Amino acid sequence: MEPSAVGLTEAEYQTIADLLGRQPNDLELGLFGVLWSEHCSYKSSKTLLGWLPHEGPAVVQGPGENAGVVRLNDAWDIAFKVESHNHPSYVEPVQGAATGVGGIIRDIVAMGARPLALADSLRFGLDAASRHLLAGVVTGIGQYGNAIGIPTVTGEASFGHSYRKNPLVNVLCLGIRPTGRTIGAGGARPGDQLILLGQKTGRDGIHGASLLASQDFGAEAETMRPTVQVGDPFMGKLLMEATLAAVASGRLSAVQDLGAAGLTSSIAELCYRSGAGADLWLDRVPCRETGMTPYDIMLSETQERMLLVAAVGEVDDLRRLVDHFEIPFTVIGQVVATDRLTVWFHGERAAEVAPSYLAGACPRRPLAAELSTAVRQPVAADPSPIPLTFEPDWLLQVLAAPDCRDREAIYRQYDSTIQTNTTQGPGHDAAVLRVRGSAEGICLAVSGPGRWAARDAYAGGAGAVSRVIRQLATQAASPLGLTDGINAGNPDRPQEFRALAALLAGIADAARALDTPVTGGNVSLHNETDGEAIWPTAVIGGVGRHFRPLQPYRDAFLRVGERVYLINPDPAPNLGGSVLAGLLGNLGSYPRPDLPRDAACYRFLAEMLRAGIVTASRSVGDGGVLTAIARMAMDSPSRLGVRLFLPADGLGARGFGEGSGQVVVTVGDGERLEGDADRAGVRVLEMGIVVADAAVSLEAGHSYRWDISRLRRAWRGVPGEGEA
Amino acid sequence: MTVGVLVFPGSNCDWDTVHALEDLKTECRTIWYTETDLRGLDRVILPGGFAYGDYLRSGALAAHAPVMAALERRVAETALPVLGICNGFQILCERGLLPGALRNNASGQFRCSLETVRVTAAHPLFPGLAAGTLLRLPIAHHEGSYTVPPGGLGALFEQQQVFLQYADADGVVQAYANPNGSVANIAGVSRGSVVGLMPHPERAMESYLGSADGRRLLSSWLEGGMRHGA
Numbered sequence: 001m002e003p004s005a006v007g008l009t010e011a012e013y014q015t016i017a018d019l020l021g022r023q024p025n026d027l028e029l030g031l032f033g034v035l036w037s038e039h040c041s042y043k044s045s046k047t048l049l050g051w052l053p054h055e056g057p058a059v060v061q062g063p064g065e066n067a068g069v070v071r072l073n074d075a076w077d078i079a080f081k082v083e084s085h086n087h088p089s090y091v092e093p094v095q096g097a098a099t100g101v102g103g104i105i106r107d108i109v110a111m112g113a114r115p116l117a118l119a120d121s122l123r124f125g126l127d128a129a130s131r132h133l134l135a136g137v138v139t140g141i142g143q144y145g146n147a148i149g150i151p152t153v154t155g156e157a158s159f160g161h162s163y164r165k166n167p168l169v170n171v172l173c174l175g176i177r178p179t180g181r182t183i184g185a186g187g188a189r190p191g192d193q194l195i196l197l198g199q200k201t202g203r204d205g206i207h208g209a210s211l212l213a214s215q216d217f218g219a220e221a222e223t224m225r226p227t228v229q230v231g232d233p234f235m236g237k238l239l240m241e242a243t244l245a246a247v248a249s250g251r252l253s254a255v256q257d258l259g260a261a262g263l264t265s266s267i268a269e270l271c272y273r274s275g276a277g278a279d280l281w282l283d284r285v286p287c288r289e290t291g292m293t294p295y296d297i298m299l300s301e302t303q304e305r306m307l308l309v310a311a312v313g314e315v316d317d318l319r320r321l322v323d324h325f326e327i328p329f330t331v332i333g334q335v336v337a338t339d340r341l342t343v344w345f346h347g348e349r350a351a352e353v354a355p356s357y358l359a360g361a362c363p364r365r366p367l368a369a370e371l372s373t374a375v376r377q378p379v380a381a382d383p384s385p386i387p388l389t390f391e392p393d394w395l396l397q398v399l400a401a402p403d404c405r406d407r408e409a410i411y412r413q414y415d416s417t418i419q420t421n422t423t424q425g426p427g428h429d430a431a432v433l434r435v436r437g438s439a440e441g442i443c444l445a446v447s448g449p450g451r452w453a454a455r456d457a458y459a460g461g462a463g464a465v466s467r468v469i470r471q472l473a474t475q476a477a478s479p480l481g482l483t484d485g486i487n488a489g490n491p492d493r494p495q496e497f498r499a500l501a502a503l504l505a506g507i508a509d510a511a512r513a514l515d516t517p518v519t520g521g522n523v524s525l526h527n528e529t530d531g532e533a534i535w536p537t538a539v540i541g542g543v544g545r546h547f548r549p550l551q552p553y554r555d556a557f558l559r560v561g562e563r564v565y566l567i568n569p570d571p572a573p574n575l576g577g578s579v580l581a582g583l584l585g586n587l588g589s590y591p592r593p594d595l596p597r598d599a600a601c602y603r604f605l606a607e608m609l610r611a612g613i614v615t616a617s618r619s620v621g622d623g624g625v626l627t628a629i630a631r632m633a634m635d636s637p638s639r640l641g642v643r644l645f646l647p648a649d650g651l652g653a654r655g656f657g658e659g660s661g662q663v664v665v666t667v668g669d670g671e672r673l674e675g676d677a678d679r680a681g682v683r684v685l686e687m688g689i690v691v692a693d694a695a696v697s698l699e700a701g702h703s704y705r706w707d708i709s710r711l712r713r714a715w716r717g718v719p720g721e722g723e724a
Numbered sequence: 725m726t727v728g729v730l731v732f733p734g735s736n737c738d739w740d741t742v743h744a745l746e747d748l749k750t751e752c753r754t755i756w757y758t759e760t761d762l763r764g765l766d767r768v769i770l771p772g773g774f775a776y777g778d779y780l781r782s783g784a785l786a787a788h789a790p791v792m793a794a795l796e797r798r799v800a801e802t803a804l805p806v807l808g809i810c811n812g813f814q815i816l817c818e819r820g821l822l823p824g825a826l827r828n829n830a831s832g833q834f835r836c837s838l839e840t841v842r843v844t845a846a847h848p849l850f851p852g853l854a855a856g857t858l859l860r861l862p863i864a865h866h867e868g869s870y871t872v873p874p875g876g877l878g879a880l881f882e883q884q885q886v887f888l889q890y891a892d893a894d895g896v897v898q899a900y901a902n903p904n905g906s907v908a909n910i911a912g913v914s915r916g917s918v919v920g921l922m923p924h925p926e927r928a929m930e931s932y933l934g935s936a937d938g939r940r941l942l943s944s945w946l947e948g949g950m951r952h953g954a
Contacts, residue, residue: 142834146864147774149736234734234777324756326733413834415864417927417934420740434932436743550932 006033034261044491056517068519079113082485093136098231106257112183113175120155125164147233152414154431165529187254188274194333202288205229205301254309271355280333375502387652400722441549443477448539452590461506468542473602477544484521489533513595556635568601570659580656593660620662644688648701737772744926770812783814813920830905845884849948861923870906888912
């Protein structure tokens with residue numbers, strides 16, 4: 001077999017031969033092929049990921065395990081991670097997305113945590129084919145999440161031509177486990193039995209990780225369909241309950257899920273993290289069809305499987321416990337003390353390699369010494385669009401733009417209320433969940449603004465992190481940790497690799513400045529078709545501790561006469577990277593966040609909310625300040641509007657610029673806010689007053705007025721409203 | 725009083741239902757689908773979910789589970805009060821314990837939303853829920869479009885078997901307030917001591933969850949008595 005048949009280069013093949021001291025056989029080559037793929041080894045991104053901060057007072061488990069873990073309170077830890085399923089979702093949208101959901105759920109379950117919530121982040125093109133893909137992906141996410149009984153509580157979608165052939169489907173799962181539970185992949189001890197639980201192994205998804213997920217798309221994408229797996233949420237539910245019951249029994253030494261690269265990755269990672277090896281008896285693996293070879297069994301990506309590890313004396317009790325769930329339970333191997341993985345098939349030695357070679361020896365892409373400084377340099381001057389006029393139709397056009405539009409058509413297809421913890425679901429800046437028996441709840445936000453990274457990936461990365469922390473701040477939640485879903489183009493092309501590095505530098509600097517560690521995530525590269533790469537897109541998920549989850553803070557106009565302020569107004573507003581700039585045909589560069597200023601703003605906002613001075617708030621994001629204000633009006637339960645007073649000068653940039661760190665708030669006592677802001681060193685700008693008239697009206701040299709009903713029609717995508 | 729909550733492989737609202745009953749200080753017990761002894765139970769709930777994955781047709785396989793034969797006997801012999809919620813409603817229809825059937829939503833899509841339902845015919849198992857009572861309850865289903873064989877609708881209304889109908893905020897049963905294409909906006913039906921509904925009362929136990937009307941519905945059902953054979 002040629003190295004290229006398993007996705008390896010000649011140089012990598014030579015390294016493998018040197019490590020082994022001999023030529024690998026075909027099965028061994030296949031094992032290296034999947035584990036040394038970009039998808040499994042992170043060979044291009046691992047050094048860059050080292051830039052991210054991983055330490056913090058709430059961190060229980062940083063990167064390296066199946067998911068990060070942070071401490072909520074004395075009783076509960078939170079496990080959470082975002083993962084992408086981009087290539088499979090393009091090839092087969094329903095099953096690609098469904099198996100992506102199943103995969104991230106298993107990662108959380110493998111940490112011994114019960115999944116409480118899902119969140120999705122979707123990126124698609126704007127053509128008819130993309131709409132079809134989006135519909136399929138939404139169906140797939142709903143199909144799996146709804147059936148397994150985990151609510152999808154928040155999410156976001158955004159659009160751009162660069163995603164046309166490379167849509168992004170990133171899903172975050174969050175679960176809780178009792179504090180003190182430490183199960184993971186690192187606890188296997190020599191003599192322990194390896195137990196395969198769940199679905200019988202079939203020939204599905206062979207080389208999904210190495211060929212489908214780790215290479216660019218070309219004309220052959222269509223022929224990749226057989227590499228996509230099929231999800232079975234019913235089996236997923238039984239597997240989840242059986243695994244959680246096994247973990248709770250205290251009889252396991254380790255757990256590892258089977259995802260990309262199936263048994264190969266699962267066993268190699270388990271051994272490597274446990275500092276051990278294994279004998280694997282492949283002929284014992286229950287298979288769906290006869291005649292499956294060791295190669296097929298090792299590389300199959302059949303879904304809904306889990307690897308449990310337990311001492312010999314625990315196996316019978318575990319079998320009895322799991323029998324209730326009526327799923328296959330098979331001992332397929334045992335842990336040995338030395339660094340060797342031996343694959344046996346009917347008494348024959350089919351392969352023998354060191355797990356540390358498979359999981360730890362893949363050569364990493366070297367970094368140029370000056371890269372870290374170079375990617376932080378400002379990008380070449382890109383004229384920042386500042387409109388000289390102000391067109392009243394812009395507000396309708398922005399609300400009707402694909403990136404701003406109402407998302408109910410998507411989130412209505414997701415069960416957001418099952419498990420009865422959702423006190424604030426979709427349609428807000430962040431979701432809020434109660435945790436039964438705890439005063440503290442969980443706040444969850446997800447955001448991945450690719451448009452902000454289109455010209456300046458550093459600004460986009462930093463902007464994404466700042467936006468998520470801002471969304472948590474609108475709930476006065478204390479940030480506990482972040483997960484990063486990195487999506488970029490082909491790392492072999494210098495400009496794409498540089499964009500990836502800049503994106504990560506931005507994330508790293510913002511996470512440090514905003515004092516929130518990154519506890520794990522996922523990198524998806526090769527999002528490129530026929531040489532056209534996506535906008536580098538960092539999907540950031542943020543988890544915070546909410547202090548009053550039964551009363552989420554509000555984000556709409558509530559009382560006539562309250563003052564409307566902009567906290568931390570952009571000192572030099574421009575349209576760079578904004579929705580309006582895109583509509584006007586000159587996107588420009590997103591302005592780099594002033595991170596210390598953003599940090600001060602978010603601390604101040606949380607304080608003002610808890611003190612009851614700020615009565616409602618909304619984060620400024622897609623569509624800028626006027627869009628945030630329109631949303632607060634459209635969501636007003638008593639149909640209140642607002643009267644705004646702003647300088648005519650620079651109105652377009654002030655109203656539609658998306659500069660980082662800004663939050664629209666309402667207050668009963670404007671002087672109090674101004675005084676406290678002054679003491680905190682935070683700037684605030686008074687913008688107007690809440691009125692009983694159901695309209696947004698604006699005095700800015702001229703008088704403008706938009707009826708809320710009209711704004712709502714544009715936002716809901718009623719044809720004829722807001723069409724540019 | 726002890727309430728049994730039936731659990732099929734793939735049920736996923738069983739714990740929500742147990743929590744709701746615990747909130748109402750009611751003793752409850754989960755009953756695995758293979759059990760056939762339902763003695764000692766005063767009421768039974770079939771919770772929501774996707775029993776057996778529902779790959780064939782919602783509720784079709786669960787309707788033939790061993791526990792369902794035992795349930796059917798208790799209903800016939802002692803008029804055991806049974807409440808089917810969402811997938812539980814589908815299972816009861818498939819078993820023939822309730823009239824009609826549930827088909828794919830008219831939109832062809834899963835739908836999760838908060839809806840207003842109106843009590844159409846007061847039922848002896850629900851004291852305090854007079855005809856015309858409005859409740860705000862969440863729905864979350866893909867197969868919730870209620871249907872009856874041609875000509876069956878009139879009898880359903882005449883026999884007071886239509887329990888709940890989707891309505892607008894003012895309580896008027898309107899076509900636009902129908903979230904799933906159910907015939908006559910029907911959201912719940914009854915036959916004797918057996919009641920089924922698509923909305924999830926167990927998810928509406930507190931106003932901070934969107935509505936506390938589910939608490940009202942479940943408390944009423946737990947209080948309600950039923951004369952033998954009524």
